[in-house]
Amino acid sequence: MTGHSAQQPVGRASAWGWTSYAAVAPDSPHSSWWLPALRHGSLRWDAHPGCASHESAVWSLGFDRGAVKLARDRTAVVLRDWGMSRLVGDVELVVSELVTNALRHGGAGMLDAPDCENVIQLSMMRRGSELICAVRDASDRLPTLREPDFMAESGRGLHLVSCFSRDWGAVPTAPVGKFVWALFA
DSSP states (O other), rough: OOOOOTTSSOOEEEEEEEEEEHHOOOTTTSSSSHHHHHHHHSGGGGTTTTTHHHHHEEEESSSSSSHHHHHHHHHHHHHTTTTTTTGHHHHHHHHHHHHHHHHHHHHHHHHTTSSOOSSSEEEEEEEEEEEEEEEEESSOOOOOOOOOTTTSSOOOOHHHHHHHHSSEEEEOOOOSOOEEEEEOO
16 A cells, blocks of 8 residues: 555645645655646646656546546556556546536536536646646535545545545636646656
8 A cells, every 4th residue: 555644644735725745845856746726727738847867648527427437537547558557446536526526516616617627637648657637627616635534425535535644635717716736756
């Protein structure tokens, strides 16, 4: 299993809204290579400076239950193509949780932004041995990690994301919405 302990603090407020400490810490080796594309809500990872020397894949997913399976399937294919098969199980689980959360909570922003498409965006970017998976939805509401209630039917998704990824966070995008991302190595 990859990831960090659930007892460690996962996030803090930053100039970009809610994001993890690793994404904003000046001494973090992960402080900037994926954030320019996320902050701008780019449909193409390479559309902004600071994202050099990487591979990327981006898909628009319909706002329906079939999106979760499609996201898992495409994730597995890309990871195998990129020679990262060892991460398939962990990344599939995290992508499933992020897309499920986008389906459950991401449609709220569309009421405030009628011009916004009713889609979820799945983006993956690899640089060296590091992988970022990010899911964008139209809601401006940022996710909150809470203590999981293992007797409840829901509410454990972000806990799983924090356990199976090395780091995760959320970045608001312009004009509306957010990316929720997870880092794997």
